[in-house]
Amino acid sequence: MLNRSKMMKMKQENEKIAMITAYDFPSAKLAEAADVDMILVGDSLGMVVLGYDSTIPVTVEDMIHHGKAVTRGAKDTFVVVDMPFMSYHVSIEDALRNGMEIYQKTNAQALKLEGAGELVLETISRLTEGGIPVVGHLGLTPQSVNVLGGYKVQGKSKETATQMIQDALAIEKSGAIALVLECVPRELADMISQRLSIPTIGIGAGAGCDGQVLVYHDVLKYGVERLPKFVKPYLDNNEEIQSALSTYVQEVKQQAFPEEQHTFTIDKHLLPDIKGD
Numbered sequence: 001m002l003n004r005s006k007m008m009k010m011k012q013e014n015e016k017i018a019m020i021t022a023y024d025f026p027s028a029k030l031a032e033a034a035d036v037d038m039i040l041v042g043d044s045l046g047m048v049v050l051g052y053d054s055t056i057p058v059t060v061e062d063m064i065h066h067g068k069a070v071t072r073g074a075k076d077t078f079v080v081v082d083m084p085f086m087s088y089h090v091s092i093e094d095a096l097r098n099g100m101e102i103y104q105k106t107n108a109q110a111l112k113l114e115g116a117g118e119l120v121l122e123t124i125s126r127l128t129e130g131g132i133p134v135v136g137h138l139g140l141t142p143q144s145v146n147v148l149g150g151y152k153v154q155g156k157s158k159e160t161a162t163q164m165i166q167d168a169l170a171i172e173k174s175g176a177i178a179l180v181l182e183c184v185p186r187e188l189a190d191m192i193s194q195r196l197s198i199p200t201i202g203i204g205a206g207a208g209c210d211g212q213v214l215v216y217h218d219v220l221k222y223g224v225e226r227l228p229k230f231v232k233p234y235l236d237n238n239e240e241i242q243s244a245l246s247t248y249v250q251e252v253k254q255q256a257f258p259e260e261q262h263t264f265t266i267d268k269h270l271l272p273d274i275k276g277d
């Protein structure tokens with residue numbers, strides 16, 4: 001299993017870190033069997049598996065519920081769980097208690113927090129001090145979508161790019177073990193990756209990051225209608241899945257399923273005698 005020092009070694013040797021999200025037992029098993037380095041139980045689960053139109057409604061309980069399923073399915077893989085919307089913004093005590101609860105109940109290897117505000121940085125350092133590894137997340141931070149004004153590329157001006165570099169350094173200084181960069185121009189992601197000693201993991205941040213992460217359902221184009229520009233789908237079988245489901249429905253209607261081979265039987269004489277038969 002991956003750990004902080006192996007991650008740093010991979011960065012130094014330019015061996016890229018492959019990360020993918022997973023939200024349940026079967027996706028975790030398949031991701032582990034594919035030899036991913038890290039699995040993220042992303043709060044994107046709110047959008048791709050729960051059907052919300054943002055990550056904002058996702059709760060601590062949702063993250064624990066899905067996190068537990070993932071760690072059961074991927075016992076030998078480094079699992080990171082997102083802390084959800086506002087679960088680390090009310091107070092330091094509340095943030096630490098939520099972090100502790102998610103970490104203990106899911107049996108994950110690390111937590112991920114978005115942003116680099118004062119309270120977030122303090123939470124990163126206090127969780128780390130308590131023994132909980134933390135991954136940072138900058139650029140497009142979906143929990144702040146309504147402050148950012150949409151799902152847009154971040155760090156496109158001198159001011160915002162400078163701020164992002166400072167934030168990245170502050171996150172590293174707080175003790176984070178890695179940093180996700182989401183929807184960031186390649187040139188800026190490259191600068192951040194070069195300046196940090198912890199690995200950067202990009203999603204829409206170009207090939208210069210120390211690793212890449214994508215959403216499971218995007219990689220398999222499974223149940224998602226529109227893919228962001230940064231996604232490369234490695235499978236496209238929604239039509240086959242749809243047609244398999246339709247065939248099942250038709251066969252039930254036409255009484256073509258179940259057949260003899262799908263059926264259990266006993267000898268007739270073992271059946272109870274019912275009066276009137």
Ligand SMILES: Nc1nc(=O)c2c([nH]1)NC[C@@H]1CN(c3ccc(C(=O)N[C@@H](CCC(=O)O)C(=O)O)cc3)CN21
Binds near residue numbers: 047048228
């Ligand atoms: N299925 C899925 N994949 C993701 O990567 C993902 C989620 N859901 N939900 C949570 C966040 C939201 N994400 C998103 C969603 C949309 C765009 C998007 O449409 N971006 C535009 C670029 C806009 C611009 O040019 O500034 C695009 O065309 O890709 C980006 C990230 C990334 N995360």
Ligand SMILES: CC(C)C(=O)C(=O)O
Binds near residue numbers: 021040042043137203
């Ligand atoms: C897109 C990744 C980085 C994420 O935070 C998520 O899936 O929730």
Ligand SMILES: [Mg+2]
Binds near residue numbers: 043044055082142
């Ligand atoms: Mg997330």
